[in-house]
Amino acid sequence: MPPVAANLNPWINDAREACSDEAKAVAFWERHRGWEDSPACPRCGDTDVYKMQADWRYRWRCRGCKKQYTVRIGTIMEDSKIPVRHWTMALWLHCAGKKGFASKQLQRMTGLSYKSALFCAHRIRFAMSDEPDGPLLGAVEVDETYVGGKPRKHGKYAMDKAAAEGRELPKNKRGAGTKKIPVVAMVERGGRVVASPVANVTGDSLKGAIRHYVHPRSRIHTDDLRLYRGIGDSFAGGHRSVNHTNDEFVRYDEDGVVSHTNTIEGFFSLFKRGITGIYHSVSPRHLHRYVDAAAWRYSNRHMDDGERMAHLVRCTEGKRLANRHSAAL
Numbered sequence: 001m002p003p004v005a006a007n008l009n010p011w012i013n014d015a016r017e018a019c020s021d022e023a024k025a026v027a028f029w030e031r032h033r034g035w036e037d038s039p040a041c042p043r044c045g046d047t048d049v050y051k052m053q054a055d056w057r058y059r060w061r062c063r064g065c066k067k068q069y070t071v072r073i074g075t076i077m078e079d080s081k082i083p084v085r086h087w088t089m090a091l092w093l094h095c096a097g098k099k100g101f102a103s104k105q106l107q108r109m110t111g112l113s114y115k116s117a118l119f120c121a122h123r124i125r126f127a128m129s130d131e132p133d134g135p136l137l138g139a140v141e142v143d144e145t146y147v148g149g150k151p152r153k154h155g156k157y158a159m160d161k162a163a164a165e166g167r168e169l170p171k172n173k174r175g176a177g178t179k180k181i182p183v184v185a186m187v188e189r190g191g192r193v194v195a196s197p198v199a200n201v202t203g204d205s206l207k208g209a210i211r212h213y214v215h216p217r218s219r220i221h222t223d224d225l226r227l228y229r230g231i232g233d234s235f236a237g238g239h240r241s242v243n244h245t246n247d248e249f250v251r252y253d254e255d256g257v258v259s260h261t262n263t264i265e266g267f268f269s270l271f272k273r274g275i276t277g278i279y280h281s282v283s284p285r286h287l288h289r290y291v292d293a294a295a296w297r298y299s300n301r302h303m304d305d306g307e308r309m310a311h312l313v314r315c316t317e318g319k320r321l322a323n324r325h326s327a328a329l
Contacts, residue, residue: 009306018088025085026058029071032313035060042074043067075316076123086110090120091316094128095308099274100293125289127316128296132194135215139189139237141264142210142222144201147275147287148180181284183271183291186213187264192299195267195291197284203227207234223261267298 011032018028030036039060040047046064059068072078077087089110093101107117154162154169162169184206185195194213198205206227210220211234219237222228223244232239240259242248251259271294275282282290300308 009304011306011309012092015088015092015306015309019085019092022083022085023058025083025088026071028088029075029084029313032310033071033317035071041065041067042069074318076127076319076321077316078320080119080123082112082116082120086112087120090117090124091312092305092309094121094124094293095297095312096305097278098297099270100278100290100297102278122286122289123319123321124312124316125293126321127312127319129289129292130296130315132192132213132299135218136186136188136192136194136213137215137218138191140186140210140214140218140220141189141261142184142186142206142220142228143261143264143268144182144184144198144206144225145268145272146180146182147197147272147282148284149281181287183268183287184209185264185267185295186210187267187298189263193264193267193295195271195295197287197291201227203229207231210234219257221259221261267294270294270298 014028014031018025030039038047039049039051041049041060041062041064044062044065044067046062048063049060050063052059052061052068057070059070061068071084072080077084080087090101090106093106093109101121103114103117103121106112106121107114110117112120158169181197182201183195183197184201185193186209187193196209198209207230210231214220214235216234217236220228220231220235220239222231222239222241224241228239228241240251240253240257242251242259242261249260249262253259271291274294275290279290297308300311303311
């Protein structure tokens with residue numbers, strides 16, 4: 001066996017072994033769910049349980065509710081036929097990929113069908129969809145973006161026809177006013193991010209989301225979009241904006257406050273590079289999954305891969321996503 005780097009998180013060593021063998025994968029999940037020290041039934045919570053040692057299905061049995069269960073129960077893996085070792089690999093790769101991880105690549109690496117790889121990936125993104133632990137606090141930047149690809153260029157036939165008829169072709173519009181899906185995000189400078197697709201961008205929807213997710217003692221930073229006007233009355237730090245229309249991107253105010261939205265635009269940059277370079281295309285009905293995953297990775301960016309994986313294992317507990325609900329929840 002090759003030597004193990006001294007600075008490598010032990011979780012990564014465990015995950016590497018768990019990806020190669022089903023028994024080791026099951027042991028990995030049992031160990032990191034705390035079943036070695038204090039096993040309890042995930043259905044009734046009774047601690048009077050025992051492992052059915054002679055059973056190849058890695059089952060446990062509860063003396064309280066008299067039911068059998070495995071390490072899959074109570075997690076995103078419940079009722080799935082995908083091997084646990086493949087779930088472990090998928091979990092690790094989704095934690096390690098800064099911009100995400102493609103289901104087609106998971107298909108190639110594991111031998112699963114594309115449908116199974118996508119099934120697995122959607123449930124991992126569902127595990128990443130936790131609400132923030134408390135309201136955002138401090139200097140909070142807010143911005144919106146539009147997801148849906150670049151405008152198509154006019155073809156030669158359309159240009160020739162317009163020239164023959166003596167008319168101008170309409171300009172290809174970008175962003176607001178198109179069929180693209182708007183995504184609104186808020187980020188603490190140096191901290192967490194909250195992001196979500198919205199049906200439409202209005203003053204009421206933007207201000208309502210800001211008041212819901214941001215602590216009243218915070219300061220709001222936005223661009224010069226008029227829909228944000230008046231939001232400062234709800235926050236102790238007020239509202240500062242930069243005028244992107246006049247190419248103002250950073251402003252140093254006299255009271256020492258630095259006004260910009262560069263942090264939230266950096267998040268959008270990572271998110272859109274994931275859409276363009278990893279996934280290539282995202283269905284509007286599943287866009288919220290990809291937004292949740294990008295926000296989760298960004299909020300936990302200060303952890304190493306092992307710490308992120310440990311956190312995600314905990315996030316998988318209590319999560320169940322049926323196929324009929326996969327686009328709704």
